[in-house]
Amino acid sequence: MQTWSLVSICVLLALVVRWGVSLNSYSVLLFLVCACVYVLSAGKHWISFPFIRLSDVSPGAGKPPMFGDYEAQRHWQEVTYNLPLQEWYFNTTENDLMYWGLDYPPLTAYHSLICAYVAKSINPEWVELHKSRGYESPKHKLFMRATVLVADLILFIPAVVLYCLYLTDGSSRKKVSTLFCFLLYPGLILIDYGHFQYNGVSLGLALWGVLALGLGWDALGSLAFCLALNYKQMELYHALPFFCYLLGKSVQLGLMGRGLFLLVRIASTVLGTFALCWLPFLSDPDHAMQVVRRIFPVARGLFEDKVANTWCSLNVLVKVRYILSSDSQIYLSLACTLLAVLPSCVRLLTKPTFWQFKLALANSSLAFFLFSYQVHEKSILLVALPVCLLLNDLPLVAIWFLHASTFSMMPLFLRDGLLVPYVVTSLAFLYFSIYLLSPLEHCSEDTLRLGVYRKLLFFLPKLDLAWIVRWKFYISVAATAGLSFVTVALVPPSHLPDLFPLLVTSTAFLQFLGTFIYLNIVQFSEPPSRKSNKKKK
Amino acid sequence: TVTVMAAAGSCSWFPPLALGVSLLKCLFINAYHSTDFEVHRNWLAITHSLPVSRWYHENSSVWTLDYPPLFAWFQWSLSHVAQHFDSNMLRVENLDYVSPGAVLFQRLSVVFTDGVFIYGATECCRCVQEPKEQRDVLSRPSFVLAVLLLWNFGLLVVDHLHFQYNGFLFGFLLLSLAKHLQHRHLQGALLFSILLNLKHIYLYMAPAYGVYLLRSYCFTQDHRDGSVRWSSFSPLRLLALGAIVTSVCALSFGPFVAMPALLSLWGGPRGPRAFLRVLLICSLGSFLFGWHVHEKAVLLAILPLSILAVQNREDAGTFLVLTTTGHYSLFPLLFTPAEFPIKVLLMLMFTIYSFTALRKLHSGPGRLLRPLEYAYLLGLNAVAITCEVALPLSPWQQTLPFLPLLVTSVYCSVGVCHSFLRLYVSLLRPEEKPKQL
Numbered sequence: 001m002q003t004w005s006l007v008s009i010c011v012l013l014a015l016v017v018r019w020g021v022s023l024n025s026y027s028v029l030l031f032l033v034c035a036c037v038y039v040l041s042a043g044k045h046w047i048s049f050p051f052i053r054l055s056d057v058s059p060g061a062g063k064p065p066m067f068g069d070y071e072a073q074r075h076w077q078e079v080t081y082n083l084p085l086q087e088w089y090f091n092t093t094e095n096d097l098m099y100w101g102l103d104y105p106p107l108t109a110y111h112s113l114i115c116a117y118v119a120k121s122i123n124p125e126w127v128e129l130h131k132s133r134g135y136e137s138p139k140h141k142l143f144m145r146a147t148v149l150v151a152d153l154i155l156f157i158p159a160v161v162l163y164c165l166y167l168t169d170g171s172s173r174k175k176v177s178t179l180f181c182f183l184l185y186p187g188l189i190l191i192d193y194g195h196f197q198y199n200g201v202s203l204g205l206a207l208w209g210v211l212a213l214g215l216g217w218d219a220l221g222s223l224a225f226c227l228a229l230n231y232k233q234m235e236l237y238h239a240l241p242f243f244c245y246l247l248g249k250s251v252q253l254g255l256m257g258r259g260l261f262l263l264v265r266i267a268s269t270v271l272g273t274f275a276l277c278w279l280p281f282l283s284d285p286d287h288a289m290q291v292v293r294r295i296f297p298v299a300r301g302l303f304e305d306k307v308a309n310t311w312c313s314l315n316v317l318v319k320v321r322y323i324l325s326s327d328s329q330i331y332l333s334l335a336c337t338l339l340a341v342l343p344s345c346v347r348l349l350t351k352p353t354f355w356q357f358k359l360a361l362a363n364s365s366l367a368f369f370l371f372s373y374q375v376h377e378k379s380i381l382l383v384a385l386p387v388c389l390l391l392n393d394l395p396l397v398a399i400w401f402l403h404a405s406t407f408s409m410m411p412l413f414l415r416d417g418l419l420v421p422y423v424v425t426s427l428a429f430l431y432f433s434i435y436l437l438s439p440l441e442h443c444s445e446d447t448l449r450l451g452v453y454r455k456l457l458f459f460l461p462k463l464d465l466a467w468i469v470r471w472k473f474y475i476s477v478a479a480t481a482g483l484s485f486v487t488v489a490l491v492p493p494s495h496l497p498d499l500f501p502l503l504v505t506s507t508a509f510l511q512f513l514g515t516f517i518y519l520n521i522v523q524f525s526e527p528p529s530r531k532s533n534k535k536k537k
Numbered sequence: 538t539v540t541v542m543a544a545a546g547s548c549s550w551f552p553p554l555a556l557g558v559s560l561l562k563c564l565f566i567n568a569y570h571s572t573d574f575e576v577h578r579n580w581l582a583i584t585h586s587l588p589v590s591r592w593y594h595e596n597s598s599v600w601t602l603d604y605p606p607l608f609a610w611f612q613w614s615l616s617h618v619a620q621h622f623d624s625n626m627l628r629v630e631n632l633d634y635v636s637p638g639a640v641l642f643q644r645l646s647v648v649f650t651d652g653v654f655i656y657g658a659t660e661c662c663r664c665v666q667e668p669k670e671q672r673d674v675l676s677r678p679s680f681v682l683a684v685l686l687l688w689n690f691g692l693l694v695v696d697h698l699h700f701q702y703n704g705f706l707f708g709f710l711l712l713s714l715a716k717h718l719q720h721r722h723l724q725g726a727l728l729f730s731i732l733l734n735l736k737h738i739y740l741y742m743a744p745a746y747g748v749y750l751l752r753s754y755c756f757t758q759d760h761r762d763g764s765v766r767w768s769s770f771s772p773l774r775l776l777a778l779g780a781i782v783t784s785v786c787a788l789s790f791g792p793f794v795a796m797p798a799l800l801s802l803w804g805g806p807r808g809p810r811a812f813l814r815v816l817l818i819c820s821l822g823s824f825l826f827g828w829h830v831h832e833k834a835v836l837l838a839i840l841p842l843s844i845l846a847v848q849n850r851e852d853a854g855t856f857l858v859l860t861t862t863g864h865y866s867l868f869p870l871l872f873t874p875a876e877f878p879i880k881v882l883l884m885l886m887f888t889i890y891s892f893t894a895l896r897k898l899h900s901g902p903g904r905l906l907r908p909l910e911y912a913y914l915l916g917l918n919a920v921a922i923t924c925e926v927a928l929p930l931s932p933w934q935q936t937l938p939f940l941p942l943l944v945t946s947v948y949c950s951v952g953v954c955h956s957f958l959r960l961y962v963s964l965l966r967p968e969e970k971p972k973q974l
Contacts, residue, residue, distance in 0.1 A: 005893040012886040013561075019878045020564030142875055149878070420563060428560045435553050 006176045007165070011157055014183035017428075018152065021421040022145040022193040070144065070196045071134060072100040073112065074126070080109050081116035082129040085280045089291045094129065103294050106277050107231040111201065115147050148192055148200065155204030157183065159211055167214045167354075168392040177436035178392045181399075184432060186406045186425035187384055194418040197378070202232040203385050209242065210361070210389065214354050218246060218262060219269045226273035233295045237368040237382045241360040244345045248352030306501040307377045308408040308508035309370045310336070316502060333373040340367035340516075347523055355393075359523040361386035366516045370509075377412055377505075380405045380512075387515075394522070395439035396448065400473055401515045403430055407480040408508030410487065411501045419488060430477065443470055452521045479507055550674055551662070551683060555655045558687050559648055562697045566644040569873040570700040574643060575633055576600040577612070577700070578626050584609055585616035585627045598632050607734035611705075615646055647696055651704035657711030658686040661844055664718040678847040681894045685843040686711070690864045690887035691836045694880055699870050703833065706736050707840055714816075714841060718809045722754045726778055738834065741823035742816050748802050749812040750778055798964055810845065814964045817841055821859075821957045832870065835863035835953065846895060853895045854905045855959045861888055861914050862952030865921065869942050877925070913952060920948050 079102065083094055088109055091097040102109060119126045126132055126140055164179035192200050205228035212221030225242050228235045246266050253259035281288050306312060311333065314320050324332065344363035348356050365383040369375055384405050391398045406426055413422045434440065443466050445454060450465045457463060483504055492499040579598045587595055592609055593602055602609055616627055623638030625631055662679040674680055696704050709732040716725035729746055732739050755775045756766065798818045802811060820837040824830055839860050846856035864884060871880050896905060906914075924941035933940060 002893060002897075005889055008889055009886055012882050012889075016561070016879060016882045016886070017564065019882070020561070020568075023565070023568050023875060138875070146878075420566060424560045424563045428557065431556060432553065 003165070003172045003176065006172075007161060007179065010176060010180045010183060011161065013180075014157065015149065015153070017184065017425065018149060018189055018193050019145070021189055021418070021425070022148070024194060024418060024421055068100075070141075073144065073196065073198075074135065074140075075100045075133070076102055076109065076112040077116035077119055078127045078129060078132055080113040081120060081127045086284075086287065089287075089294050097294075099133070101294065103297070105230045105233055105295055106281065106291070107227060108198070111151075111198070111231070118147075119143060144196070145193065148196070148198060151198055152192070152200040152204070156200040156207070157204075159204050159207040163207065163211050163214075163389070164392075167211065170392065174392070174437075181391055181429065181433040181437060182388050184425070184429050185384060185388055185402055186422070186429050187381055187402070187409060189425055190406070190413055190418055190421060191378055191381060191409070194413065194421055195378075195416050199232075199378075199381055202228050202235055203381065205231060206235055206238055207385065210358075213242075213245065213357065218249070219265050222246065222266045222269045223273050226270050227277070230274065230277040234379060234382055237365040237379070238361055238386075240341060240345050241348060241357060241364050244348040244360065245352050245357045248349040251349075252352060305377070306411065306498065306505045307375055308380070308505040308512060309372075309375050310509070310513075311371075313506050313509040316506065330373060333371055336371040337368055340371050344520060344523055356523060358386060358389050359519055362390065363516065363519050363523060366512065366519070370512060370516060377409050380408055383512075391433075391437065394449075395433070395437040396443060396469070396473065397515060397518060399430070399433045399437070399439055400476065401511070402433075403477065403480065404508050404511040404515075407484065408505060408512075410484055410504055414487065423484075440470060440473075449522050449525055451525055476507075476511060483507060548659075548662075548679075550680060551659065554683055554687050558693070559651070562648045562651070562693070563645075565697045565879070566641060568698050568879065569871065569876050570640070570643075570698070571870070572600070574635075574640075574700045577643060577702070578634060578639060579629070579632070580604075580609070580612045581616045581619055582627045582629045582631070584613035585620070586629050595629065597629060605734045605737055607731065608736060611735065618642070618646070643700070644697070647700070647702060647704065650702060651696070651708070653708030654692075654704040654711065655687065655708070657708040657715065658683060660715035661686065661711050661718075664715050665844070665847060675894075676897055678898060681898055682843055682847045684894065685846070685891060686840065688887060688890070689836075689840065689843075690883050691833075691839060691867055693883060694867055694871060695833050695836065698876055698879065699833075701833070703836060706732060706739075707836070709735065710739065710742075711840070714813060714844065717749075717812060718844075720809070722750060723777060726750060738837070741827065741837070742819050745798075745802070745812060745816040745819045749809075749815065751775075752803050753809075753812070754778065798961065801964060810848075811964070813841060813845060814960065817845075818957070818960055818964065821953070821960065825954065825957060832866050835859075835866060838956075839863050847898060850899045850901070850905065851959075851963050853899050854910070855956050855963070857891060857895065857906060858910055858914065858952055858959070859956035860891060861917065862949045862956070864888075865917050866945060866949040866953075868921070868925065869945055910955075913955075917948070920944060 079088060079095055083092075087095050088102055089097075091101075095101075116127050122143060123139070126135060126143070160182050161179060164175050164182060168175055168178055170178075188199060188203070191197055205224050209221045209223075209225035209228060212218070212224055222242070225235070225238070229239065247263070250259035250263040250266075253262060255263075275282070278288065278291075281291055311320055320329070341364050344360045344367070348360040362383065365386060369379055369383050384402055387398050387401050387405075403426065406422070406429070410422060413419065445451070445466050448466060448469055450469070453465055457465070483500070487500040487504065490500075575598075579600050580602055583592055583595050583602060595601065619639075619642050620627055622642035623636050626634050626636065626639040626642075628634075662683050665679045665682055667677060667679065692704055692707070695701055709728050713725045713728035713732065716722070716728060726746070729739075729742075733743070755771055755778065757769045757771050757774070798815045802815045817838055820834075820841070824834050824838060827834075839856075842852065842856045842859060845852040847853070864887065868880060868884075871877075899905060904911075924945050928934065928941045928944075
């Protein structure tokens with residue numbers, strides 16, 4: 001069958017899955033848990049009735065998290081539409097920053113403004129100043145979900161299609177399979193369409209940047225990435241690799257000739273983009289500073305809630321949060337992050353190829369996730385995007401990591417009542433990626449790049465490393481399935497109320513750490529010869 | 538005709554197709570469902586809470602039990618599982634009872650009973666003739682048929698959004714057809730009888746079954762020119778059939794229109810494919826001329842036509858017209874805004890696939906459809922935009938609220954009638970040698 005028809009069918013299916021996830025309502029969780037537990041616990045008295053552990057999602061416990069992000073976005077539409085630009089980031093009588101104040105860079109505000117214009121034309125009640133707080137109706141929910149779908153359709157999905165068709169190698173069948181698995185990644189679907197966010201926009205813009213750099217259009221790539229940065233400040237996780245890649249490329253071209261010209265062009269593009277986005281705010285330096293203060297709040301702690309990074313996992317054994325002062329916490333995390341990021345970025349500087357760039361993106365964002373300050377569990381999406389780019393080259397590790405990343409966000413999904421979509425999309429992703437990309441069949445030491453591990457374990461020459469890796473994969477999938485089941489079906493003992501979320505984050509953390517070490521090793525080892533002549537520059 | 542079974546080991550692609558569509562169905566659990574949801578909940582309650590003698594007398598709800606007894610037993614067995622999800626839904630007095638547990642159970646029951654449909658599709662794919670040369674998976678007739686059956690837009694939308702158990706029922710039909718294609722006539726007849734006792738709408742197909750089985754099974758031999766050899770009548774076989782098929786009788790208008798087709802089945806060659814063709818004409822004829830027909834009944838013709846479409850060029854053309862028109866005619870069933878993207882996206886998916894796959898399968902000189910047919914199908918886009926977007930947002934929505942439905946029905950009826958005529962023509966034309974694909 002022709003590629004275009006397969007591609008369009010994949011895209012349509014991806015859109016159906018996204019919309020299907022967004023149809024899910026809040027209350028499925030309650031009764032699904034009850035149904036499961038009732039069916040399973042017939043006669044078993046040690047499984048308590050689940051209503052007890054669902055007390056944190058009962059109506060009396062304040063606004064549920066899902067409606068948090070949803071209401072925040074709706075409120076930003078209200079604020080940007082009704083108030084003049086100068087007041088968006090300031091605490092005024094009209095704009096109460098304590099109630100979901102704007103804390104993303106200006107491009108998010110402009111996007112909210114556009115959505116607000118559309119909302120106003122459909123139903124002015126949706127964005128009425130003050131009166132529309134907490135507004136919920138089926139039509140409004142439909143509208144908000146539709147805005148996410150439209151944004152995905154315009155920005156994220158075309159970037160993925162173009163990347164898979166033009167920047168991956170293999171037969172067209174393999175490219176379409178990669179495209180399908182990329183679009184089916186559950187984490188992004190569940191967060192954007194279940195939890196409600198616009199990650200598709202920022203990740204889409206970043207992906208356009210990667211795409212442009214892969215095709216050799218450096219200025220356009222920088223433009224796209226700057227737009228991504230101006231949409232969500234968390235894209236800074238990806239900033240170092242972009243910088244090192246372009247700098248390394250300029251150095252390679254010669255700092256006295258074309259390299260300098262390239263550097264100047266990129267610098268002017270970056271400055272120009274930033275100036276364009278921040279133009280309305282630059283008239284008053286105080287204004288700009290206020291925006292920066294809103295975007296980078298430094299008053300919060302080392303980590304909030306349970307997240308699968310080093311500090312939270314370390315906190316289980318050594319109470320880091322209480323031992324160190326808040327200043328030393330900042331310095332410690334800064335030092336560790338820089339140390340973790342340095343090798344990968346230096347390697348990229350010296351060898352600015354597209355393959356190194358992709359690996360550096362993954363390594364740098366993973367380093368930030370693992371060691372940085374005030375990391376949210378949703379930030380794993382910033383790591384997932386570069387790893388999706390590696391689906392074609394390192395299928396087993398990529399699928400493994402993507403599955404683990406979805407699993408790490410499971411407590412969040414459960415809180416939002418997304419159990420069924422979580423199970424369905426995770427199963428579908430795992431099954432179809434293994435079936436279409438057949439990572440377990442082409443599993444040898446060469447394809448898995450286990451050369452360095454072989455050298456390290458020289459004293460055990462008979463060890464079949466590929467076999468070990470395959471079994472680690474099976475065990476990890478079984479562990480994630482088991483922990484998911486246990487978290488849903490069982491009630492934790494009363495003296496360890498956070499047992500299950502911590503088990504989930506610790507398991508995920510171990511897998512992330514392993515991936516981090518592996519990807520760094522891969523970045524430093526020589527690529528196999530058959531790949532080097534096909535990779536772009 | 539000799540049917541070549543699809544090579545063993547080539548069916549590794551079947552489980553992913555089946556699993557994929559089942560997982561997709563699970564995502565629609567919380568989507569819109571129609572009054573049919575309450576209908577089936579009521580029947581669960583009736584069969585669970587009341588004694589058998591009261592099942593067909595109970596009328597506290599307006600949705601009384603109006604399917605044959607075997608379906609009632611099916612609901613009874615489902616009710617035993619239902620009580621673990623939400624026992625309140627099994628109380629007859631809880632009219633219009635909707636709870637998350639009830640929704641979950643009912644939706645999951647449709648997904649699970651679709652297993653019969655998946656099994657039926659497997660059997661049908663096994664009956665498809667494979668071409669001599671080894672092709673890649675996507676171009677094999679059995680693969681295309683599997684996708685056209687398992688991912689059928691109409692079935693997905695009617696069963697898993699609107700809410701019905703058509704997958705379960707069509708599974709029996711497909712199994713019966715597969716058995717006939719494999720020349721296991723008694724098994725086929727048994728399955729059809731079960732189907733008739735599950736839902737009586739399949740009576741429309743009964744004349745085709747009756748004539749075919751009488752002609753091809755009870756008369757064991759033919760004269761050389763294909764006409765019937767009366768002396769070869771086997772009373773034993775007739776008795777066997779009669780013992781199995783007890784309620785084959787034509788009741789509505791459809792079979793009258795199917796008369797010439799039935800005669801051709803009597804006079805012509807014995808092949809099971811001719812039987813399938815006449816079956817289609819009976820179904821489609823009953824859809825066109827029958828009494829109190831639902832738009833969902835178009836599926837009765839679309840699904841069996843898939844089997845013929847992957848084997849025969851002419852049928853593929855008819856299939857494309859009938860499917861696209863028939864599936865679009867289901868759009869008014871899902872009128873809620875939340876389900877609008879789903880129906881549009883799924884329809885596009887299925888249409889793109891059916892066109893590209895069938896064109897690849899029957900690649901050869903000439904096109905599958907005539908230019909006028911292409912123009913008609915392209916016109917469906919304009920009808921869709923008019924009826925789904927333009928008219929509801931226009932001022933005429935208040936004064937002429939049924940205009941979109943009228944336009945949809947009238948436009949689609951042209952396509953369905955045309956397909957009916959195409960099927961008749963292809964049946965009555967002298968039989969060509971089946972082309973080697």
